[in-house]
Amino acid sequence: MRETSASVLGTRIGIARVLMRLLQILGLWPMWQARQQSSTSTRCRIWLTRYYRYLLHAPLTFTYNTLMWIEALTRWERADHILYISITEVGMMALTLNFWRLDKRAWHFMHELSYSDRLALRNKAERQWWRKQQRFFARVVVCYIGGGAGVLVTAFGATLHMSGYYLPYDYWLPFEWHNAQNYWYAYGYEVIAMSLTCISNVTMDMILCYYLFHVALLYKLIGMRLMALQQLHEPLAVQQLMNIIELHKRVKRLTAQCESLVSVPILVQIVLSAFILCLCAYRLQSMQISENPGQFLAMLQFASVLTLQIFLPCYFANEITINSDALTTCVYNSSWEEFSPSTRKQMNLYMELLKRPAHIKAGNFFLVGLPVFTKVAAMI
Template identity: 45%
Template structure:
């Protein structure tokens, strides 16, 4: 999650703030990598869509062009906020306030991390498999065809020149695909990690069920301090993930719409390979929208569930002073924890359902 994004120009390298030639190369590396591949490739895709002779021809390119437009938003966002992302990652890794205290917490954390890895290994593997299917499927067509259409400034429909256009298509699209899925994974991990911290707070509150007041009072203060820190991290996470989720949700309805339009005009018998690839692409796109909505929903749910965890403490046996402390904490919990995409909507499952509904409405129109 950290090594590969550094190699493909998303995150800061270690010691990037120091002086020297090697440090300077690290700073310009993302632009050297993405300018000739990602940005040039996306520009060529849009040029192909704009110069198409009719809407049907443009629709064959627009479904992917809009997808890559969302990628541009994600890249610019992570580059603009790369210092904030690096600081958040460093704090989550090294702040002693987040250290686990006992075997139960360690077991919970390790199981949680394994579940996240399992989901995203399937997501990353599935996305790369769809891209690979697109690269290979064109060889089963009778005519020369590119896996993902873009404007080629030379005649490529010949035996000698086809593989130049195909090779650039494969390299550029693989970089775009990796960038897209890894930026998705990073944003989802931030929300997942903070949701796990809220769950950890709930576990520590419930562990005070049978604790005497002398032991519970200092522990409650530590929990309140940690909660305040986690809420601050939630706001920092929102700044990082808000633009990318907003762009993903806004563009996804159009992407699914144009993908369905492409399937309708393609037909399985005429182009079986590309038809199957497009179906797989739509499935991956739906998962891509669902995952940030799911983890945003998890963060909100577990943050709001802390109110119930407070009632799990041994509060009936506490003194008036400790009860007042808990009462202040309950008032603090009344302020809901929400991760918003821009100023438009909360990141959660309702927006996922609304996006799918919008895609169907656009397609029906």
């Protein structure tokens, strides 16, 4: 039995629905549904919905990063304390601008994954397997976002236990804040700005990984259906094969759409994260653990999250390649030799289409996969 109700269809994307809602709150996902449902809303509310993203990020994300770079350029003696987080913020702003640029394309992509009848799960076994895979990704999301939040808690908590007036991450201010009167203004602004940028960054990372994860699952689903052909009589098997070929064409198109959404962000992430990890390694070597154990722990957590930021998209992109490459084996294992010559000919033609497995490229420069992560790790 195919999925029928909208509520069941919507569960196809699992935790991604929560991520999209969070991105909407963070001003990084379209609010079209809210605009369409509020046709009787006031002009002020419509204006606020349209410009909410800029009102949120202009005074916090972009202003905060500008102040950090002013501090880095005017205080070279502390550049190693500032540059690693400043470059991280640049990467986050690049992702933000890319999300705004491709928001319509991303919305349509996720809408098709959620509600397209062509991508519907057919039976109970497929739905149970799908829910199991979605739960796995939900655990990845919780661990990754929890790791990012842990960096903030450790860094800001450690600063409060230091004697004197210090900020976890230095940034320029037009007034003297090394005193009891002004310190909490500087500290409070940084807590808000850094929390926004951190949550935005890790959530964007996870939705990008989900694009790759979902496409990889679709290739795995095709393989499962190919293997199931051996249990069917030939007339029904031929019909199912035609459906599988149509599904494969659609998934190939979705793969191209996915690549257009993740190509530039993954390129930026891999290049910048590798450079930032080098800066982190340099600073960890120069830090005295006994002087500030909290900041040392925060730096270790930060380096761990950055490593995951490179590994996760490489892993899920690699799954696309593996699952699509395994389809030829699935055809061979479908007892195709027992079918009639005309059916075998159709299956041979289909296998010709499977000779080139799907790949995800980062900015048309290199293929994204575990070999890239291995090379980056070796350089660091």
